[in-house]
Amino acid sequence: MKENVVKQKPFAFALRVVKLAKYLQGERKEFVLSRQVLRSGTAIGALVREAEHAESKADFTHKMNIALKEANETLYWLELLHQAEYIADQSFASIRMDNKELIKLLVAIVKTYREGTHAS
Numbered sequence: 001m002k003e004n005v006v007k008q009k010p011f012a013f014a015l016r017v018v019k020l021a022k023y024l025q026g027e028r029k030e031f032v033l034s035r036q037v038l039r040s041g042t043a044i045g046a047l048v049r050e051a052e053h054a055e056s057k058a059d060f061t062h063k064m065n066i067a068l069k070e071a072n073e074t075l076y077w078l079e080l081l082h083q084a085e086y087i088a089d090q091s092f093a094s095i096r097m098d099n100k101e102l103i104k105l106l107v108a109i110v111k112t113y114r115e116g117t118h119a120s
Contacts, residue, residue, distance in 0.1 A: 007052075009105060010045030010067070013098050017041030017074070020087070020095065030086050037077035043070040044102060061113045068106040075099050 017038060024034035047067035054060035078099060082092040 006048060006105065006109070007045075009098075009102055010048045013102055014042040014045040016095055016098065020091075024081070024086060028086050030081075033077060033081055033084070033086070037074060037081065040070045040074040040077060043067070044074065044106075057113060057116070061110060064106055064110050064113070068103065068110060071099060071103045071106055075103070 021034040021038040024030045044067050051063035081087045
């Protein structure tokens with residue numbers, strides 16, 4: 001069975017974010033920012049899953065756009081956590097790369113569907 005990258009990547013990223021939040025709350029005793037990154041980082045995959053059963057192309061594009069906004073917001077929280085020295089450089093570089101890949105994937109999807117909608 002072929003792996004669905006569009007479903008798998010956001011889920012794997014959400015899992016990383018859950019583990020990061022668990023570490024931040026357990027080891028670093030950071031509760032406010034960790035909840036923010038947990039909320040936005042897990043919302044990406046949830047929105048992608050919602051989009052699977054969109055009512056229309058416009059609904060699909062809308063949900064993917066919101067997922068893109070959540071991915072961008074997650075990057076903000078990750079950068080803030082890193083600058084505040086809650087996340088080490090190496091860990092930050094790794095999760096940041098995954099986040100940026102997700103953003104690129106979502107931008108490509110949104111762009112493709114937008115162009116397809118206007119072509120009709």
